Amino acid sequence: MILFLFSLIPSAFAQGDLLIYPKRLVFEGRKNIHKLTLANTGKDTAVYNISFVEYKMTSTGQMKKITEAEEGLNFASSNVRFFPRKVTLAPNESQIVKVQLRNAKGLADGEYRSHLYFRAAEKKAPLGETAKTKDSTIAVKLKPIFGISIPCIVRKGVNTTTVSISDIQLIALENNSYGMQFHLNRNGNMSAYGDVTINYITPTNKVYEVAKMKGVGVYTPGNLRIVKIKLEEPEAVNFEGGTFNVVFTENESKKILTEANLSL
Secondary structure (H helix, E strand, O other), X not given: OHHHHHHOOOOOEEEOOEEEEOOOEEEOOOOOEEEEEEEEOOOOOEEEEEEEEOEEEOOOOOEEEOOOOEOXXXXXXXXXXXXXXXEEEOOOOEEEEEEEEOOOOOOOOEEEEEEEEEEEOOOOOOOOOOOEOOOOOEOOOOOOOOEEEEEEEEEXXXXXXXXXXXXXXXXXXXXXXXXXXXXXXXXXOOOEEEEEEEEEEOOOOOEEEEEEEEEEEEOOOOOEEEEEEEEOOOOOOOOOOOXXXXXXXXXXXXXXXXXXXXXX
């Protein structure tokens, strides 16, 4: 029952058999300790090794692994510690991972970001068990290693970031469907993160929600995120005339950060 209720939390992040709550950590103000809850929703015992990894986001939202900081992109890993570093979870079992900010007084104002990486340990075959082909030659079996990451962000000083939406386009997709592409622009000293909602207002002023995308980020030092979303066309409605309203809101408070319209 506990896991069932836990899985309903909207800010939890699930992939494979691992459920993580919350799905991102932000240290700001006097907040210097976070607690992550990990839960195994699978049928087998799983072991996860936890470490930091560094990523840079491209304009299309892809995360590219890097090893060195650069202007506007500072790592948080040297100022954050966590315990334990290895977690073993039986089926339907959960555990707390404590994440703590340290030595932050000497940090310059701005944002620092690293990503906590949860890597599933490879399951070992029983002793004496060797994969062989029919002709008794040794076979090589590739096993994918499962891993997911969540952002860990440290913010210090005044957040001057603003966002805007531009370059909205209605695009044709396969099977006579439609999508929307637009630019989410970031200016300021810290990252932007929130949810995108697209409404279609018909020529008779009826409003339909036609798309929603949660957890859209524009991470420093990038100033642009090109967003593409498939639209759900309501029954008996075609996108002729009318207006699309694109809204970007804060992930938790739902405060509107920016919005823009496309009139057909």
